[in-house]
Amino acid sequence: MKKTKKRPAWDEYFLKLAMLASERSTCPRMHCGCVLVKDRFVLATGYNGSVPGQPHCEDAGCLIVDDHCARTNHAEINALVQAAVHGISIKGADAYITNMSCTTCAKALIAAGMKRVIVFSDFHDTLATEFYTNSGVEIVKLKMPDTQINYDLTKYTSARKTKKSR
Numbered sequence: 001m002k003k004t005k006k007r008p009a010w011d012e013y014f015l016k017l018a019m020l021a022s023e024r025s026t027c028p029r030m031h032c033g034c035v036l037v038k039d040r041f042v043l044a045t046g047y048n049g050s051v052p053g054q055p056h057c058e059d060a061g062c063l064i065v066d067d068h069c070a071r072t073n074h075a076e077i078n079a080l081v082q083a084a085v086h087g088i089s090i091k092g093a094d095a096y097i098t099n100m101s102c103t104t105c106a107k108a109l110i111a112a113g114m115k116r117v118i119v120f121s122d123f124h125d126t127l128a129t130e131f132y133t134n135s136g137v138e139i140v141k142l143k144m145p146d147t148q149i150n151y152d153l154t155k156y157t158s159a160r161k162t163k164k165s166r
């Protein structure tokens with residue numbers, strides 16, 4: 001029998017979801033995804049992108065202010081906003097983020113009551129680590145999860161076409 005792929009651990013699973021969310025990002029300077037999770041339940045997701053009704057960086061170019069693109073809301077902010085818009089309580093949740101937060105997003109996640117931030121990539125030139133640590137938010141740094149989605153329909157007998165199937 002063919003060896004089956006490793007089943008991802010919870011932290012790895014939610015980080016992979018954050019990576020998937022980042023695929024929706026529209027700023028070519030940074031693709032970032034964020035997933036807010038509590039009790040292994042996904043509460044909200046976000047990626048960095050333009051605010052509704054405004055053009056994407058990919059179409060209109062970045063809007064650079066002080067060496068940063070100001071056009072988009074960051075992934076963490078968009079996840080927080082999504083929870084707010086839908087009235088979802090996120091206090092005590094964990095934030096899975098593809099990239100270490102900027103200072104502003106770190107402060108927002110702290111204020112929103114995050115318990116842990118789980119991240120695999122660095123983001124330099126930021127006070128995020130200091131803010132998280134001083135506020136007692138645990139930073140969990142993991143290695144980048146497998147970038148592959150291990151989904152192989154043909155491997156499963158119930159999905160295999162038989163002569164009798166349509």
Ligand SMILES: [Zn+2]
Pocket residue numbers: 026027028029057061062063069070071072
């Ligand atoms: Zn941009």
Ligand SMILES: [Zn+2]
Pocket residue numbers: 074075076101102103104105106
């Ligand atoms: Zn940010």
